Amino acid sequence: LPMMVLMPPIAHAIGLPDDVAGAWFGGNIDTTAAVVGAGTIFSDEAQEVAAIVKLGQNVMIGFVAFALALYFATVVEKNKEGAQKPSVSMIWQRFPKFVIGFVLVSILVSANAFSPEIVKELNSANKWIFALAFVAIGLDFHVSSIKEMGWRPVGVFAGATVFNTALALLVAWLIFGVLGF
Numbered sequence: 001l002p003m004m005v006l007m008p009p010i011a012h013a014i015g016l017p018d019d020v021a022g023a024w025f026g027g028n029i030d031t032t033a034a035v036v037g038a039g040t041i042f043s044d045e046a047q048e049v050a051a052i053v054k055l056g057q058n059v060m061i062g063f064v065a066f067a068l069a070l071y072f073a074t075v076v077e078k079n080k081e082g083a084q085k086p087s088v089s090m091i092w093q094r095f096p097k098f099v100i101g102f103v104l105v106s107i108l109v110s111a112n113a114f115s116p117e118i119v120k121e122l123n124s125a126n127k128w129i130f131a132l133a134f135v136a137i138g139l140d141f142h143v144s145s146i147k148e149m150g151w152r153p154v155g156v157f158a159g160a161t162v163f164n165t166a167l168a169l170l171v172a173w174l175i176f177g178v179l180g181f
Helices: 002-013 018-028 032-042 044-076 088-094 098-110 116-140 143-149 152-178
Strands: none
Touching (some): 002 018, 002 032, 018 032, 032 044, 044 098, 143 152
16 A cells, blocks of 8 residues: 555656556556556556556466466476375365456456446455455464564565565566557
């Protein structure tokens, strides 16, 4: 959420064109709603490009998850000592099942299988379920655990965030600025 508010002024300050800024938001901010929010803050064109880039990422989730499950089952596990050839059931076991629901619902919504009212209600329920998921994660998180681990993991997270933000900006600039897509 902080990135939704911070990135548009940064994009203005460094003089990004609307399409590059939108691609940067879409490629870097985590949630689709925050991506659209950042794009809206910047401009109509940035909002449109940001949403398209983010939706493209969302569509790829299923394919990437399947490819990773297949890779780990066939390459990583295969290289372990005493490992056997992975079975279909092992690949299925490693595959994140939520992807099936994601793809199925995406297809149904795209095919207008649900009325707009039902989609609106499902989106409302989705926000609550998502919030509850983070509350559940919070139940297991103790700030004192950061003190026990030290601040190094926080530094790694901050460094990774800066790296990811810079990399997303570079890719957005290359694709939309230099190559002109």
